[in-house]
Amino acid sequence: MKKNIKLSKKKYFKLGKIPLGIGAIMDGWDFSEEEFRNSRCLNIEFRAFKNACPLNCPYCFTDKIKSDLTLDEIRDVILQLKELGTKTINFVGEGEPTIDKNFLDVMSFCYKNNIKPIVFSEGTTKLGNIDFIKKLKQYDVTIVLKCDSLFNEEYQNKIVGSKNYFKKRNKILNFLMKNNFNKSNEKGTTHLALNMIVTRSNKSEVLKTVEFCRKNNIFVMLVEYLPTGRVEKKDFDKSSILFRDDIKKIRNQINDLDSKKYGFIHDSFTSYSFVPCTIYGGVHIYGNGDVARCAGNAKVLGNIRNESLKKIWNKIKLDKNKFHGNCPYRNEAWGK
Template identity: 30%
Template structure:
C-alpha cells in the first residue's frame, strides 16, 4: 500500500514531528479539535461541528451497519430534509460558530441528489466539508472536485484483501474499487497537508480481527499521513445484539496494540482512550450536534441523545436549550457513552436510548420546552426497522428566529 518507510526514518516524518507537539496534527482536518480549542468554544457557547445525514440509500449490505431505524430513507410517511433546508441548517450552524460540516451517512452521501450543491455551499461559506464514503463513487473526476471544494474524506477500508472487503460489505467487486479509490486520494494530494485531509474508516469485528493486518494498515496510515479511524463496532442498528460487538477487553487490546506501535516505532507518547485507537479522542458532544434525515437533532450520530427537532425549534434554540447545555457540559475527551453503556450491560433498544437520559433528568428538573417539543414531534411516528406510519402531517423546518406559532400549520386529521 503506497510508499514504504523504514523504521529509522519514521520518527522524522514531518507529520510525526508535528504530532509530538500536538497529537491532533495526526487527526483529519476539520476534526482536529484540541482541548484548548474545545475549552474556548465551550466558554463562549460556540458550536464548532455539525453532523448531518444525507440520503439513507446505500448499495452496500455491511453486516456491522450501526444505523438505527430512523436513519433509513424507506421510512414511509416521513419527509426527509430538502437540499434547501439542509443549506439553511448549515447557515444556522455557521452563525453559531461552526467551521466543519460532517456527513457520516446515513447511507452513501455521494448518491444524494443534493450532494454537490450542498458541498459547494459549504465551500462558499468558508467551512470544511467532511465526507464519509464507501469509495464506490470515487474516481479521478469526483476526487478532483472534492479536492477543489476543500473536503476531507473518510474512506471505508476494512482490509487490504479485496475479498475480505467484499465479504464485509456484501457486494462482490467492491474491494477492488475502494482500494483504487484510496490510492487515487493519495495521488491527488489529500494526504499532503498537516493535518491531513484523508482518513481510513476501519471497523474491527470478531469476524475479521487479524491483528497483524491491523498493524500493517495502521503503519501505512502513519507512514503516509493518513488519519486512522480504526475502532470497534457501534452497537446500534444491525450491529446491535448480534454478537458482532468487539467486547471491552478486545477493544482495550486493540488500542494498546496501536499505542505500542506509536511509542516504539514513531516516538509518539499518549494515553490511549477507548474506543478510538491511535491517540484520537472524539470531542463531538462538547462542540457539535447531529441532524438526521428528518430534522431530529441529537448530540452525536452514534449514541443519539435527542436534543430537539428542527420542525419545532431553530438550531440556535436547540443549541442554547437547558438540556442541551447540560448534555455538553461534561468534558467528553474521547469517552463514548454508547459503548460504555453496552459493556456495562445497560440493555435498551436504540430508540429508547435516545430519550432515556432526558426522562430521568426531567424527573429532577423542570421540563425543557425544546425537548418537550421534540418528544411531541417524534411521538407522531411509530418507528420500526421495516418502516413507520405517521399519525400527523410533517411541517416545514423552522427558520432561525421564528417561533412555532408563526409557521406551524394546524394538524391534519390522522390518516387511518
C-alpha cells in the same frame, strides 16, 4: 522522541503537538484544547443526504430514515450552524452521501461559509471520477473511505455484501492517494482517512493497517460497533464484538508502535482509538430534521423544522471542561 520527526506548531485536543506526515489526525478534526472547550456546536454529524447505498453492511448505524430535507433547508441548517460556531460537518448520510443530487451543491455551500466538510463514503460509486474529486479538492473536503479490511478480500466483500468491493475500493484508495488527498502539510493533518470497524474477524490486521496509514499519511479510524441502527436490533450477531482483553492488546500494540517508531505519544480512547471524540461537542442531525446528541444517543431533542438549532442546542446540559475524550455511549453499551 525521535530526533528526525517534525512536530506541528499547534497543540491539539488531548494530543498536544503531533508528528507531521503520519496521518495523526484528519483535517477537520484538528481542534486545539481551547477551541474544543470554549466553542458551542463545534463538530457535528449531518445525515443530510438520501438513504440509498450500494452496500448492505450488517453493522450500519443508520436506520435508513427517509431524508426529505430540501436543499434550501440544508443550506439553512448550515447557516444556523455557522452562527453557533460550527467549524466541521461530518456528512455520514442515511446512505451513500456522494450519490445525492444535492451533494456538490452542499459541499460548495459549506466551503463558501468556512465550514469544513468531512464525507464518509463507500468510495466506489463516485470517487473514481477525476472531475468529481477535483471538485472535492476545490471545496477542501476530507474523505473517510470505508475499510473493514485492506488485506483480506474475502472478509471485506462478505461484510458489505458485494463480490468485488475489495478490489474497487483499493483502486479508489490508490486513485485518491495519486491525487494527493493524503498530502502532508505543516498542520500534521491529512484529507484522506480510512474507517475500520474492528471485530474479532479482522483484529489481527489492525497493526498492519495502522502501519500502512502511518507510512502514507492517512488517518485511520479504529472503531468498535456503535450501539445504534442495525447493531441495536435483536437479530444482530454480537459474537463478532471484541473482548475487553482484545481491545487492551490492540491499544497497547498501537501505543508501542506509535511511540517507538513515530514519536507519537497519545492516550487510548474508546471513540477512535488514538484520538479523542470531538463530535461530543456538537449534535447529530437526521435526514428528516430530527436532532439528537449523537448517533449513539438517539433521543430526539427537537426538529429543525419546528425549532431553531440554537434553541435545541440550549437544551443540552454539557460541561466540556469535564469531558475526557472517550465515547460515553460505547462505554455504556459494551461495559468498557
